[in-house]
Amino acid sequence: MGKQMAGGKDLKSIIKRLEYPDEARIVSQVMEQQERVKARMNRVRHKIPVLSGKGGVGKSMVTVNLAIAFARRGYRVGILDADLNGPCIPKMMGISDLSFEITQEGAIPPAGPLNIKVVSMDFLVTKEENSIRWKGPIDLSPIWLGTMEMSVLREFLSDVVWGEIDFLFIDLPPGAAADKPPVIAGLIPDLNGAVIVTIPTEISLGVVKRSITYARELGMTLLGLVENMSGFVCPVCGAEADLLDGETQRIVSDLDIPLLGSIPFDRSLSRSCDRGKPLDDAHFISRRFSWISQRITERLDLKESVFEKI
Amino acid sequence: MKFICLKCESYLLYDMQEKIEESIGITFKCPQCGYRLAMIANAGETQLVHSMGIKIGGRTSPPEALEMTRTNLDEGAETGIDWSEEAERRLEQIPPFVRPMAKTGIERFARERGYREITLPVMEEAKKRFMG
Ligand SMILES: [Zn+2]
Numbered sequence: 001m002g003k004q005m006a007g008g009k010d011l012k013s014i015i016k017r018l019e020y021p022d023e024a025r026i027v028s029q030v031m032e033q034q035e036r037v038k039a040r041m042n043r044v045r046h047k048i049p050v051l052s053g054k055g056g057v058g059k060s061m062v063t064v065n066l067a068i069a070f071a072r073r074g075y076r077v078g079i080l081d082a083d084l085n086g087p088c089i090p091k092m093m094g095i096s097d098l099s100f101e102i103t104q105e106g107a108i109p110p111a112g113p114l115n116i117k118v119v120s121m122d123f124l125v126t127k128e129e130n131s132i133r134w135k136g137p138i139d140l141s142p143i144w145l146g147t148m149e150m151s152v153l154r155e156f157l158s159d160v161v162w163g164e165i166d167f168l169f170i171d172l173p174p175g176a177a178a179d180k181p182p183v184i185a186g187l188i189p190d191l192n193g194a195v196i197v198t199i200p201t202e203i204s205l206g207v208v209k210r211s212i213t214y215a216r217e218l219g220m221t222l223l224g225l226v227e228n229m230s231g232f233v234c235p236v237c238g239a240e241a242d243l244l245d246g247e248t249q250r251i252v253s254d255l256d257i258p259l260l261g262s263i264p265f266d267r268s269l270s271r272s273c274d275r276g277k278p279l280d281d282a283h284f285i286s287r288r289f290s291w292i293s294q295r296i297t298e299r300l301d302l303k304e305s306v307f308e309k310i
Numbered sequence: 311m312k313f314i315c316l317k318c319e320s321y322l323l324y325d326m327q328e329k330i331e332e333s334i335g336i337t338f339k340c341p342q343c344g345y346r347l348a349m350i351a352n353a354g355e356t357q358l359v360h361s362m363g364i365k366i367g368g369r370t371s372p373p374e375a376l377e378m379t380r381t382n383l384d385e386g387a388e389t390g391i392d393w394s395e396e397a398e399r400r401l402e403q404i405p406p407f408v409r410p411m412a413k414t415g416i417e418r419f420a421r422e423r424g425y426r427e428i429t430l431p432v433m434e435e436a437k438k439r440f441m442g
Contacts, residue, residue: 014319020312024324025368033363100376104407107375124376124383133384141354148361152379155363159375 036158037187040106044078044168046192046300049184049220053211055174058228059197061273062263063171064092066195066226066296068278069289071114075166078109080156081120082180083173084149085132090122094276099123106161113278117165119156150183157187185218192300193221195260199229203251212257222257223299226292230262258299261292313347315340322347324367329395332356336366370402374409391417392427400433415440 022028041047050066052059063079071077081089090096093112100107100123109117125132134148162168172180185191194215198208208225215222252259263269263285272279279286313322322338325346329335332353339346351359359366363378374380393401404412419436420428 009316009319011314014314014316017319018314018321021321021323024366026364026366029364029368030362102375102410105375124379134382135384144354144358144361147358148382151361151363155376155379159373159377 033154033158037154040158040160040162041188041190043164044162045166047168047170047188047190048192048223048296049170049172049181049194050197051172051181051194051211051215052174052197053202053207057174057197057199057202058263059174060088060092060171061269062195062197062226062228063169064089064273065263065269065278065285065289066293067116067167067169068114069286069293070167071116072281072286072290073293076164077114078117078119078162078165078168080168080170081118081122082153082156082170082184084121084152086173087120087122089118089171090120091276092273093118096122096276100160103161106159108161117162119160121152146179149180153180153183154187181215181218181220185220191220193223193303195223195226195296196257197226197228200227203227209255212255221303223296224258224260225252225255226260227262229265258295260295261288263288313338315343315345317345318342327366327395334366334395370399371406374406391420391425394427394429396430397428397433400430 050059050063060081060083067077067079079089079093081087090098090110090112093116095110095112095118098110100109102108109119110123112118121132134145170184172184196208196211196215198211202208212222249259266285268279268283269285281287281290314320315322318340320340320342322340322345325337325339327334327336330350334351334356335348336351337346337348361378361382363373401409401413401416416428416433416436419439420432423432423435425432
């Protein structure tokens with residue numbers, strides 16, 4: 001069996017003898033990009049993606065309120081709004097009118113309540129636009145669009161002056177189809193553990209199980225579930241009633257993932273998000289988030305202490 | 311991707327590039343026999359490399375913060391003005407700190423004059439206006 005030879009020469013042995021030149025500087029530019037991400041992310045103590053299986057579970061709202069809960073406990077916090085096509089974090093934080101300040105050191109992110117640093121596509125587009133348009137070929141190929149969005153996320157990590165922060169929450173767009181979770185996992189190999197936001201119907205229908213499996217396949221450690229819109233608070237007497245039967249707890253224990261806490265459906269929470277003003281820290285919903293934030297730090301401390309023993 | 315000169319058993323090295331309408335022509339040269347080969351990347355392929363935030367042939371200065379994101383966003387005011395390859399390289403000579411200012415200034419100048427593309431002569435013209 002004769003090997004196919006290039007012009008009568010053995011290409012394999014030619015390549016072996018040659019040193020691969022990078023004079024077009026493509027490899028080195030890719031390496032530099034990765035180094036810049038690493039340098040910024042080294043100063044962020046905990047990097048926590050927030051995921052959900054489907055849209056409409058209030059994931060961004062949970063992210064914002066978790067960030068606020070951590071900031072109220074004295075931590076330095078940042079949020080990366082990784083939903084490039086429907087960014088809503090800035091509006092929920094009441095800072096939609098602000099923008100980045102471009103300096104030599106990088107892009108300085110706007111700060112919201114409690115000095116929470118926010119990075120979002122929303123800061124780069126005019127507010128009349130409700131979808132992002134990219135320059136380039138009219139027939140946008142999904143491959144090109146994917147590369148583009150990956151580069152945006154990379155720049156959000158590498159070119160932003162995040163500074164020294166304790167917690168960076170990454171609000172990922174819903175669903176595995178959006179492909180952002182693998183991108184984030186690729187850019188930040190040392191993610192500290194994901195939070196999955198779900199709603200009771202997803203738990204009962206087994207939808208959340210798919211999200212969990214998906215995140216685990218990506219090699220993400222899971223910190224736990226946050227069950228949103230878990231019950232109903234009577235607007236008259238303030239009593240909380242479960243919208244669902246006690247099945248939830250049983251199903252959750254089968255999933256082998258801790259339930260970090262439940263956030264009941266409450267109008268004041270959605271109103272606070274619409275107005276871009278955080279709920280008062282004495283509000284019972286704020287106390288729920290504070291409790292969840294403590295569960296998260298416990299889980300992280302536990303993880304760290306386990307690793308120290310190895 | 312690399313080309314090999316089979317005669318000399320050597321990699322062809324990146325030589326130069328030029329913009330041909332929406333495509334980009336990249337020339338490679340054998341360092342030993344001087345053999346030259348050109349390849350054409352169409353608009354889509356060029357965009358793909360560009361969307362990675364990479365410049366073929368390397369950069370003359372470090373990228374600005376969020377450069378890829380900001381330059382590729384199709385925002386009303388920014389559209390309609392293209393930069394020729396040479397003009398873009400010339401812009402890169404300007405220190406990063408003042409580059410955005412220079413860029414918007416030149417684009418505004420070009421828009422006023424009804425130019426669709428910023429070329430070296432347009433830059434010269436703008437320079438004269440700003441300096442004079
Ligand atoms: Zn040759």
